[in-house]
Amino acid sequence: MALAKESPPVSPRSGVDQEAEYRAQTRLWLRLLACTTLIEGELRRRFREEFDFTMPRFDVLAQLDREPSGLVLGELPKRLMVSAGNLTPIVDRLVEDGFITRTPSNLDRRVQIVCMTVEGRKAFRRMAKSHGSWLAELLAGFPADRLDALTGELDALKGAVKDAMQKP
Amino acid sequence: MALAKESPPVSPRSGVDQEAEYRAQTRLWLRLLACTTLIEGELRRRFREEFDFTMPRFDVLAQLDREPSGLVLGELPKRLMVSAGNLTPIVDRLVEDGFITRTPSNLDRRVQIVCMTVEGRKAFRRMAKSHGSWLAELLAGFPADRLDALTGELDALKGAVKDAMQKP
């Protein structure tokens, strides 16, 4: 008789193909993680050495830079994909350092509006410029005419993952 | 006369194209980061909920699983791309919990050999199985026939970044 595999296929694909797809997915995930870790580590190192600044702090400023009238504090965790509790001390310190302001809203006293200061904006521009050139330096070896295609594939991947997380 | 741009081109490309390439590179980096953050967050959540385990701990076990005779401790930071100091408490706790052993080498008393225990191996297999199916679930919406191509592009990207970091 035919030997029953211990894990019956959940899709119409054969067991062998299923295994192959598993491996391909794992490989993709590991590459994705490796690329991100590699680039992130290098950018972090340079931020620290050049500006004595951290990436999470920079990320907050980057969001605020596009919002001249400031942003509701609660918007930051969503955009940066981090937890709310995480942002409190980061925002605290940015306020302390004079890069941003945090003012309670008059209409809803639970809500806080965060807004970049002139000084913060100046510091951000300086760092953003370096950030851009560092990135350009790191990615210089990757063919420019394949950048958009890769970005597109990552977009598709992101969409697929989001859908999968939405469903259940 | 021709107007001199304030930042002379570092490459034969025109200023406009250079700007466009900057933006394309930044877009790519942001997508890369978004994909990784998204998947990592979901995997971490499931690890915690299903197994009360963390990804760094899993990553250590994953490395050790492929090494029946164990691994020199110093090999782990390199493979996992984390700092050595970071691993000490993680390895400590894995030893405490009986998943791995840490024994000093007889030939060189500075060196430590870490090796998975039978129990650790069993626990790892169980978690790895779930990890694989979670990943399959998350990536199910991405066409299987484009997995390898994307992985290949990420490989190229990784290579380019590594080269750029080696040079200077």
Add this chain to the structure above:
DNA sequence: ACGTGATGGTTTATACTTGAAATAAATACT
């Protein structure tokens, strides 16, 4: 033997990160 320097790990200080609990203010419902 004996410095001298290189190597493997740990420790320490600081910062980020999460999830869960707590607080406080607004809204909805009797």
Add this chain to the structure above:
DNA sequence: AGTATTTATTTCAAGTATAAACCATCACGT
């Protein structure tokens, strides 16, 4: 009005991460 629920944010405990300082051991040249 008064209670309950929701929403915005902070606090807290535990874990992860780095860089830099440190300690022990090995390797080598004298």
